[in-house]
Amino acid sequence: MAGRRAEEEYDYLFKVVLIGDSGVGKSNLLSRFTRNEFCLESKSTIGVEFATRTLHVEGKIIKAQIWDTAGQERYRAITSAYYRGALGAVLVYDVSKPTTFENISRWLKELRDHADSNIRIMLVGNKTDLRHLRAVATEDAQNFAEAEGLSYIETSALEATNVEEAFQLILGDIYRAISKKPVVSDDSGAGAAGGVKEGKTINVAPGDAGAEKKQCCST
Amino acid sequence: MDKKKAIDDTEPGPAPSRGVDRFGFIKPEQSNSPDGLPKGKSIQEREREERRIRKWRKMIGVGGSDWKHYVRRNPHVVKRRIRKGIPDCLRGLVWQLISGSRDLLLLNPGVYETLVIYETSASELEIIRDISRTFPSHIFFQQRHGPGQRSLYNILKAYSVYDRDVGYVQGMGFLAGLLLLYMSEEDAFWLLVALLKGAVHAPMEGLYQAGLPLVQQYLSQFEKLVMEHMPKLGQHFVEEMINPSMYASQWFITVFSYSFPFHLTLRVWDVFLYEGIKVVFQVGLALLRFCHDDLIKLPFEQLLHALRNFPEEATDPDVLLPIAFTFKVSSRLEELQKEYQKGPEGSSETSTSKRHQPLISKTMSRVGSRVISNLISDKK
Ligand SMILES: Nc1nc2c(ncn2[C@@H]2O[C@H](COP(=O)(O)OP(=O)(O)O)[C@@H](O)[C@H]2O)c(=O)[nH]1
Numbered sequence: 001m002a003g004r005r006a007e008e009e010y011d012y013l014f015k016v017v018l019i020g021d022s023g024v025g026k027s028n029l030l031s032r033f034t035r036n037e038f039c040l041e042s043k044s045t046i047g048v049e050f051a052t053r054t055l056h057v058e059g060k061i062i063k064a065q066i067w068d069t070a071g072q073e074r075y076r077a078i079t080s081a082y083y084r085g086a087l088g089a090v091l092v093y094d095v096s097k098p099t100t101f102e103n104i105s106r107w108l109k110e111l112r113d114h115a116d117s118n119i120r121i122m123l124v125g126n127k128t129d130l131r132h133l134r135a136v137a138t139e140d141a142q143n144f145a146e147a148e149g150l151s152y153i154e155t156s157a158l159e160a161t162n163v164e165e166a167f168q169l170i171l172g173d174i175y176r177a178i179s180k181k182p183v184v185s186d187d188s189g190a191g192a193a194g195g196v197k198e199g200k201t202i203n204v205a206p207g208d209a210g211a212e213k214k215q216c217c218s219t
Numbered sequence: 220m221d222k223k224k225a226i227d228d229t230e231p232g233p234a235p236s237r238g239v240d241r242f243g244f245i246k247p248e249q250s251n252s253p254d255g256l257p258k259g260k261s262i263q264e265r266e267r268e269e270r271r272i273r274k275w276r277k278m279i280g281v282g283g284s285d286w287k288h289y290v291r292r293n294p295h296v297v298k299r300r301i302r303k304g305i306p307d308c309l310r311g312l313v314w315q316l317i318s319g320s321r322d323l324l325l326l327n328p329g330v331y332e333t334l335v336i337y338e339t340s341a342s343e344l345e346i347i348r349d350i351s352r353t354f355p356s357h358i359f360f361q362q363r364h365g366p367g368q369r370s371l372y373n374i375l376k377a378y379s380v381y382d383r384d385v386g387y388v389q390g391m392g393f394l395a396g397l398l399l400l401y402m403s404e405e406d407a408f409w410l411l412v413a414l415l416k417g418a419v420h421a422p423m424e425g426l427y428q429a430g431l432p433l434v435q436q437y438l439s440q441f442e443k444l445v446m447e448h449m450p451k452l453g454q455h456f457v458e459e460m461i462n463p464s465m466y467a468s469q470w471f472i473t474v475f476s477y478s479f480p481f482h483l484t485l486r487v488w489d490v491f492l493y494e495g496i497k498v499v500f501q502v503g504l505a506l507l508r509f510c511h512d513d514l515i516k517l518p519f520e521q522l523l524h525a526l527r528n529f530p531e532e533a534t535d536p537d538v539l540l541p542i543a544f545t546f547k548v549s550s551r552l553e554e555l556q557k558e559y560q561k562g563p564e565g566s567s568e569t570s571t572s573k574r575h576q577p578l579i580s581k582t583m584s585r586v587g588s589r590v591i592s593n594l595i596s597d598k599k
């Protein structure tokens with residue numbers, strides 16, 4: 001019973017989307033974070049996948065509801081609907097593949113077009129275990145992130161390096177952003193937090209996202 | 220003749236090596252899940268199975284010579300037998316006959332080779348990236364740069380050249396991979412063409428064209444069918460803000476080949492190739508119907524999880540397909556398609572109007588357009 005309660009009771013529910021080019025390791029970052037699993041031979045993601053994990057962030061119990069998306073450009077027709085109402089976006093590239101880093105600005109544009117304007121964004125350079133293949137310098141990514149106002153971290157889903165930290169970072173970032181804003185404790189923010197209705201949820205209506213909450217995920 | 224990788228369940232071929240199921244998928248460690256067949260078959264069962272294969276062989280004739288004739292005279296017998304499942308040892312051949320791909324192949328000698336050898340594709344890197352992520356647990360596709368992976372790459376590259384508009388889209392690999400387990404590379408390529416360009420049924424290339432127009436249409440049609448056939452569940456989905464794109468996109472994009480038990484996938488494909496896409500709707504509805512009473516109680520998260528992880532009982536083809544066939548959806552699907560194309564949502568005019576014209580695509584490669592016009596003249 002205690003375990004179940006721990007799963008279900010939380011202070012905040014944050015919807016986060018995982019985006020970035022195909023093959024950079026989004027699905028494995030997610031499985032590492034939510035199930036502590038890694039798979040060298042995972043299937044490519046078709047459409048969207050979904051997973052959650054509840055954890056402590058800054059003394060609060062946060063339930064992270066994470067939407068993993070197919071990275072191929074063609075799939076944005078389906079996946080971009082999932083940006084709506086997301087409080088955070090984890091934008092992943094592969095440190096051994098420069099093109100996946102170059103495409104980051106296109107992904108940012110994509111977010112500006114489809115996501116709520118106050119969405120928190122974190123840039124993640126994944127696959128740091130491929131040391132001899134590194135092709136994107138930490139400094140370049142850091143500078144880019146700074147210029148764009150994103151938080152930045154490097155991870156390895158394979159070695160489980162910084163994965164926990166990465167999600168702590170974005171969730172903490174979201175928490176700090178919303179705790180400066182008025183908090184609504186009824187159901188009205190459900191859509192904004194990702195189309196979820198749950199009893200004890202304290203949801204957050206993040207300013208201008210409120211207007212769009214009913215359209216969440218409708219295509 | 221046919222490069223057959225699947226281990227047949229009726230012919231006493233070589234016993235599958237340990238750790239691999241009868242279709243060639245590597246078994247997860249100490250799994251005790253049945254792979255669709257009871258372990259020991261009784262003598263009666265074996266005899267019945269052999270009678271069934273003899274009937275099928277008679278129906279097909281040598282190399283498929285009698286097939287067209289038989290279908291014309293007894294379409295309902297054929298339909299009934301296909302719904303019961305095509306014998307695995309004849310599957311590859313029958314699939315080619317019912318999909319129209321045999322005719323395409325014969326009409327286009329040498330074309331596939333040209334596409335593979337002489338053309339280059341803008342999608343090559345994208346294809347390569349996904350090769351090892353397609354049926355990664357099947358022995359045929361496991362070996363890096365092995366024959367399975369090479370064939371898969373060739374087909375996908377050839378198609379991306381054949382229709383440069385579509386190019387390569389994630390999900391196509393699962394169709395191609397599935398076909399490769401039952402036929403040669405060239406045969407599989409033409410079957411893919413037959414499906415996407417619409418040799419027998421409505422073309423499915425809209426699943427993969429820019430904007431994924433056909434995925435959007437199918438999802439919208441499916442949502443309405445759920446509401447009509449299972450109004451309580453439909454209402455529950457609305458209340459929980461569950462929408463079919465969250466669980467059913469891959470049903471349509473890969474025709475159930477992405478995440479369902481393989482023996483179910485095959486049975487769905489038997490019917491799909493003969494009767495068309497409507498079986499995907501029917502099987503989708505059947506899954507919901509089978510789990511209806513559980514699903515209706517679940518809140519958002521558990522609901523979504525349940526919709527992506529159906530229990531083993533629900534994915535038994537002999538249970539699921541009979542339920543599926545109780546849903547009569549053909550005419551309603553047509554109406555819903557018209558509604559969708561008129562409605563404000565289906566506003567991508569170009570792709571919707573194109574959908575009605577089988578075998579025509581905007582800008583195809585030289586080779587591609589020749590193939591298509593050949594096919595059209597054949598049909599008239
Ligand atoms: N070396 C290494 N490989 C990784 C890492 N993360 C993912 N991969 C591999 O990269 C490939 C693509 O990963 P996947 O998670 O499916 O990428 P996605 O398309 O972004 O979801 C798979 O073969 C993974 O095993 C990592 O941190 N290090």
Ligand SMILES: [Mg+2]
Pocket residue numbers: 026027028044045068069070071
């Ligand atoms: Mg993925």
